[in-house]
Amino acid sequence: MELQELKNIWAEYDRKLDRNLHLNMQLLRQMNFDKVKNKLSKLLFYKVIEMIIFGSAIIYLGRFTVNNWSVPQLSISAIIIGALFMVFFVYDIKQVSIIIQLQMGYSSAVAPIQKKIEQLKLTIVTYVKITLLLFPLYPLLLLLAGKMIFNMDFLDSRHKTYFLSSASLGLVLLILAIWFLRQLNSKNINSTAAKILLTGSGWYQANSAYKFLGEIEKFEQEA
């Protein structure tokens, strides 16, 4: 079949649509356009709230570090947790910036807007992955919360055993978290263990987002 014939088929199809295509106006009028909500607005709201929370926590931890500079177990714990919160804060800024660009709607050119959508998905999944690191760090959170809320020192002789057992568990969780994060790469994606571990983690969505991002970049560059 020649290409011109292909275009002729499409043109004939176009004429057929002109003759037969029917728009159900009654159904269209029944659609409740006023209730249309932008899902991105909701996500933006949550992200702004997160930014406020993390921003305040970083400032508070900064002041706490200065005030407890002479107590290394507290100041170092505050710096580690503060650094992690800072990473969350930066990722929130990144997401908010993409969401604001996407909120302009789908009227932007196809390749750039699809790229932004995929980047947003990847950022969200990375954010979830970083959250995993909070679990093994819970002994540090315990130490800080004890001091901040109850003015209690978990390293004194009364609580030392409890704290040390928490720290040991934290160490095990840290090893598990590192192992888990190492599983989150495309080389391991087809192993049964990875499939069991990753169900519901968003990794598959991220993987397909990453793949599509590659397709978009190829589409944009290939000339």
Added chain:
Amino acid sequence: MSLQANKDQFLHLIQHNKKLIFKVCNTYCSDPEDRKDLVQEVIIQLWRSYGSYNDKYKLSTWMYRIALNTAISFYRSDNKRRNNTTSMHENIIDIPDDDNSQELNEKIAMLYQFIGNMNKLDKALMILYLDNNSYKDMADILGISETNVATKISRLKQYLKHQFVKA
């Protein structure tokens, strides 16, 4: 302008461009039920952007961008898509069976099948090409250069030709 007048104008716009919406949705959704949802979603997205339509772009460029962006995103998020749409028993845009053009129907089905095998972005390019858009318009809609459009179109034409010869 009142909201009602605005809405009437919008419905008029949909009436005049139903073919564009139908073709895009038909290309990205082979399942009739999914297609019903996609048509609805495209109309919703068009309404959302209607107030901010920028007349420095052609109306068709604006419509293609929204329809294609919605179809590509919808295609990849089927678990969430039904949240935004209302379940409908009938199609908003429909084409009655036309037995007089059986041969055309077969050829079109085959063409849709070949386009269906392309990746999401190539599909978009193919619809734009078949709809006789200029290279400049295609570049505007897709956000790539005209040279890039020309190269890709030539490859896609070869691909389609090959597919039809095989079939």
